[in-house]
Structures are given as C-alpha cells and as structure tokens.
Amino acid sequence: MKGFFQLISSAEFYRLFSRFSALPGENIADVKGLGRVVVDNSLTADEPLPPFSRSTMDGFAVRARDTFGCSESEPALLQIIGEIAMGCPGTEFTLGPGQAVHIWTGGELPVKGDSVVMVEYTHLLDEQTVEIFRPVAPGENVIRAGEDFAKGADILPEKRMLRPQDLGVLAGIGITRLQVHKRPKVGIISTGDELVPPNQPLAPGKIRDINSTTLAALVTEAGGIARSYGIIEDNLKKMLAVCEQALAENDMLLLSGGSSVGRRDFTLQVLEGLPGSELLAHGVAVRPGKPTLLAARDNKSIFGLPGHVASAMVVFYLFVRPLLRLYSGLPATHGLSEIQVTCGEQIPSSIGREEFVRVRLEKTAGHALPVATPVYGKSGLIRPLVEADGLLVIGRDVEGLDKYDTARVLLFP
C-alpha cells in the first residue's frame, strides 16, 4: 500500500464524519457566548419578550375606538389622566372612554390602552385635554407583550453559532448562563528532521516550522483550542508516544510533515500504529490535498495533512474545519462565505478531481461580480497564500473555466 492512495471524493470524505458527534456541554456565562453553540437547542423563553405591551413612540396611549373618524378639521378631544414615567408601571392607570395617558417610547401601556397616537398628531389644549388629529388602529405604535418571543417559545434556530443579536435576546429574557458545546481541543504535531522552531537559529539544510504556527491560527479561527506538541523527529516509537499523550489530551490531532513519500509512509505508520485507531481515509480526490489521511479512535480524530503548507491550508478549510464545527455543535460544513465571481482568465483543470485555485479578487469597472485572478505558484510556496483572498472551486467533471465564466469562490474568513 505504501505510496499509493485510495482516493475518495470530497462527498465521500464528508460522509465519514457521520461517525463523529458534537462534544459534551459546559456551563458558561452568556457574555462569553459569542461564537458558541447551545446544547440541544434547549433554550426557551421563561418569560415573554417584551414583558409587557410597550409604546414605540412618544405620544398618548389611547383606546383606538376613541380616535375613529377624527381629522385635522375635526380632532378628537381626550381627557389626559396622567403620565407614565419611564420605568414606572403603566398598569397604575386604567383608561376609561375618552381618556388618554402621556407615554414615552418604551413605556408600558395603561390598562385598556390598545394603541398610541404620535405626539406629532396631537395638540395640548390645556393640561387636561389633548386634541387628536389622526385616528389609530388597535395595536398601532405598540409592541405587544411577547410579540418578540412568547413565553415558552423556542429562541434560536438549531445548531446556531451565537451572534451578538442572539446574546441580546438571551439578555432580554433574563438568561445569563448557557449550556454550550465545549470548544474542541486540537493537538498539533510537526514531524521532520529538517525542521527547527521559528525562534531558533537555522543550521545548514534546516528550515523553520511554518505549519505549526499556521495550523494553530487556523484552529483558533475555527473556534478550537490549539496546543502545539512541537517538532518530533522521524522516530516511530517516539512519535507514537507523543501521539498517545496528545490524543489523551485533545479531541483531534493534526500531524503535519514533509511531502516526501517516506514522510507520508511514516504518517501512515503512525496512524496505523496507534492502538484502537481506525484508518478512515487514505487520499482524497481534490487538488491540492490528495495525500490527506484521516483516522478515528472513538470520537477522536487524527488527520495526516499534506506537507506543503498551501495544501495543508486548503485541506484544513475543506475537511478539518467542518469536523471542528461538528465537534462544536454546528453543521459539518466549512462555514466559509461563498460568493459568485467572474474569472479573470482561463483556468485549466483536470477531470476526476475537484480543484481549489487560490485567487485574488478585485472589483473591476464593467463587471458586476468581483473578478478572480489565480495566484499561481509552486505548491511549496507560501507567498501565493498571502496574496490570495479565497479559493475558486472547479468541479470534478469540469475541464476548466474560460475567461469571463462565472464561478464560485470560498472566501478566507
């Protein structure tokens, strides 16, 4: 089997994720909840939001029927029985026929009040009498109690990553602690006798470890907690020991090394040598990214990533990120924004594998869509990644795209 891959499609790769499940929950303060995912979509409103019927305007709370038929020339005359100061209970007042109460935006309606006349359509005759120039319908300029969320209502859609407005709703309903899925912990292990850490001097023949830093930032960006286990020499026994420890301490391992056939075989030996682990994928029909390995042990996952950082990054966005999102309680998708673009030049591709081309995007006069230009470079280079804005997708059965074709780009976050 050495050196040869059994390529599966990306769709087949995603299906492998069905054996993994979201991580268990932990209890946190909701001010820490941005980007987290609530367990079991378990949140319902214990109280209605808003808690009472509120005015959305400054003006007069009235019984709508008392304003029917009034106009500029024939105003309705209502008796003012008081003012509802902000934060005071409107229910201290009960409107009888022909009565009105001064109310401010956000104030609670009085008993029997069903609508609010904007101050612009009123005129004070004296302290006790107001003229109304326009009729209102019942409910006009009012948000009813529970109009946002009735008591007992579900608050959020399933598998929702919490956004600022979601946290706002929870605050409004008085929910200040949440049960959310744990953030996945990810161990990162670099292999290669040629690697030195970024903070150490270079000896001849050595290069600095780029992948550990890049992968740790990708994990952080995806909501995970990255921990680096450093650079492990090409020694199977030592490597297996480090992997065992890292597997015990994390939910996922990312193994990253060189691209030589020997290094790939080494990674395969590691995945096959971990007791209880099962090799799920040995190669995937995407470019770049072919030499991707995936193994599982219980609910934990181990990726063998391509050695070139550019390839490793594409594989991260396509496959690692969806699994991290699954662990976090989200759908197992990459979650990157997708946009339509116009191809700036002809882009050849190969039948039989999906291609992900690094592109730069520019707004160009005469094109409604952004224009995507490939940032080519040998796969060992990292500069094209620094220049790229995202990945242009070319389907498995497409021979390439022509200049000015419309295409799809996954934006880097």
Place this chain on the structure above:
Amino acid sequence: MKGFFQLISSAEFYRLFSRFSALPGENIADVKGLGRVVVDNSLTADEPLPPFSRSTMDGFAVRARDTFGCSESEPALLQIIGEIAMGCPGTEFTLGPGQAVHIWTGGELPVKGDSVVMVEYTHLLDEQTVEIFRPVAPGENVIRAGEDFAKGADILPEKRMLRPQDLGVLAGIGITRLQVHKRPKVGIISTGDELVPPNQPLAPGKIRDINSTTLAALVTEAGGIARSYGIIEDNLKKMLAVCEQALAENDMLLLSGGSSVGRRDFTLQVLEGLPGSELLAHGVAVRPGKPTLLAARDNKSIFGLPGHVASAMVVFYLFVRPLLRLYSGLPATHGLSEIQVTCGEQIPSSIGREEFVRVRLEKTAGHALPVATPVYGKSGLIRPLVEADGLLVIGRDVEGLDKYDTARVLLFP
C-alpha cells in the same frame, strides 16, 4: 436644536473619521497575532524564505544539461554520488559532470545542482548508477532560495489584518514577536430608568438591558475590548461623571438608551457637557439609524446610538465598526463580506436616505444568486435580527427594488 437632527450622508459621516488615528503599538508574540495589524507595515524578511534552494519532489538532484536529449529509449546514465538525508546540508555534495544525488522533497540542493528529476522518471541500474528517462530544465522541481521572500523584501501588504498564512510566513522567517496596534477599548453605558440588568428580576414597567450585551458582543466581534459600565439613571451629573471615568479608561464610548425624544436630548446634553469634547455629527441620513450622534475628544470617540437595538446594531456595523477598525490599524471600512443577491420580493424605500433592510438569504432553484427576503418587523423588535443573515443596501436616490432585481447584501460576520 432639541429633537431636530442635522442629517449628513453616510459618506460625510465617514469623512469625519479622518481626524482619528490608529492606536499606538504594543509588542506581542506572533502566536497571539491572529486578527491584529502590524504597525507601520514594518516587517521585512531578515533572511530569505526558503533559506536555500529546495527540491519539491523525491528523486535525483542533477545538472539539467546532463539530462538534455534523454528519453525512454535513450536514457541518460548518471553516477550517484550519495544521498542528501532530510535536514542535512546538501552543500556537502558538489555535482561534477554526469553526477546525481538522491534527494527528498524539501531537501537542500547540492552545489552545482540546478534541478531535480522525479523518481518516477528514473531507474536504478545499480547502487551507483541511475537511468534518467526525461530531461529537466534548469530550476525544474526546485524552489530557489528566497523565491517566496528575498532577503529585505516587504512581507505583508499595508493595513493587513493578520491571517493564519501571514503568521506562517512570519514563523518561516523567524519573526516571533510583533509590534501591532493596540486593540481598542470600548466603554458601554446604558441609560434609562426603565432598564434592569439581565440577571435581576423584573419589576412592573421595567425591561432588561438588551443593548449592553449586544454591543459588547459586537465590539468583541470587531476585535475590540468591551467593558460595560452598567445602567446609569437619567441624571446628567451622574452620567457625566461616569462618562469622564469611562473616557479616561477607554478609546471609545458607546452610549445607548431609549428612543424617546427626551432620551435623545439627554444623550446630546451628555455629549455637549463633556469638557473638551466636540460634537461632530447629529443625525445621519440612513434608515434605520437616523438619531446617531458622534463626538470626539482628542483621539477618543463617543457615539450616541439609537435606542432600538435593531437600529443600534445597524449603526454599529455601518459606523462604529469602521472606526474600531481604524483604531486597530485597518482601513476605516465595515469589513463585512458583500455579496450579490436576487430580491425575493418588491422592497419599497424612500428617496433621500440610504436604507439597510434586514434580509434572510436562501439558495433557490432557478436562481444563480442567493434570494434575499426582507425580515420585516417593528423597529423595537429583536426577533427579525435573529432571523436575518445580513443587510440589503438600497441607495439614497433609489425608490425601491423590484422582485428579481439584483442587489447588494452586507453579510453579518
């Protein structure tokens, strides 16, 4: 002036930002650098990346001229003078005419070696002799020293928010500490006698403070550091004292209260009452968001936000976020992804102000672009925000959009 606004356009509002500047720098470890912005674009490569010419394939390092004209039927015969083990200096070998060295992906080329023949196009005759079936050009299957970044080259474009691949480059060049702009600190102050904190019981006429939680999360999402100063009662002297303290401790203040005319006047009094502050904007011609106030004191900024959380959030994305990005060293833009959509229904608008309509996006058969459907709701409601994916933009001089028109949507992050 009470109750009346002097509306300016959003373009005029953005021009006000020219008086503000990016925050000073601080020194951090680059593993903490995700999302930060390097001061002065000061990073250049102290050493070339890669540090030496590397093979991108497993095979044999050769002098290209020794392979010219070879073929399957007439292979070139080269003498193998050794193997460059991973991480060992390739310069220990010097290729004479007709000589080759075993090399692995990522290995350093030998002296006089200028290209690599893939192992697939070779055959070992014996331990000292290899047949080459395909010629290579000089530089083929090689990344030259400095091909990514030459010594002294600028590494990153200006005003770049650091991404995983950028941090990877820095690691590769041995830069492990960075001078980045400080993260802006933002004080959040809610006003209103009707408000109670989310964790306290509701009394009649009271509602929970939604805005503080929502704004804090929006600040965090934008890379700032949020600090809440709680709910301050409607008392000018007390409010001014809290604002003074918060201004001393932060780069920006966000004042948020109700939407009544009295509350707006109160916020205006606060902004005008802070010694040394200058009122820059008193209303902006966007909907929602009209009652937005902006004041400055030195390089610090104070926003008076609309009371309704839905409006406050739109103003945050349009105006607060660009200023936070400016403080962080980025361009003063919202930085939200923009996509083209198809309108799912007719959307009316008003001439004279830009409109930002909350929309839900769906992929629909028969439409290449996502279909945007407005999520209408009274402006005091928060549920439409929970259901929305972004803001559809309707220009100032447009009366509305027809069903199936193409439009622009700013995606929530």
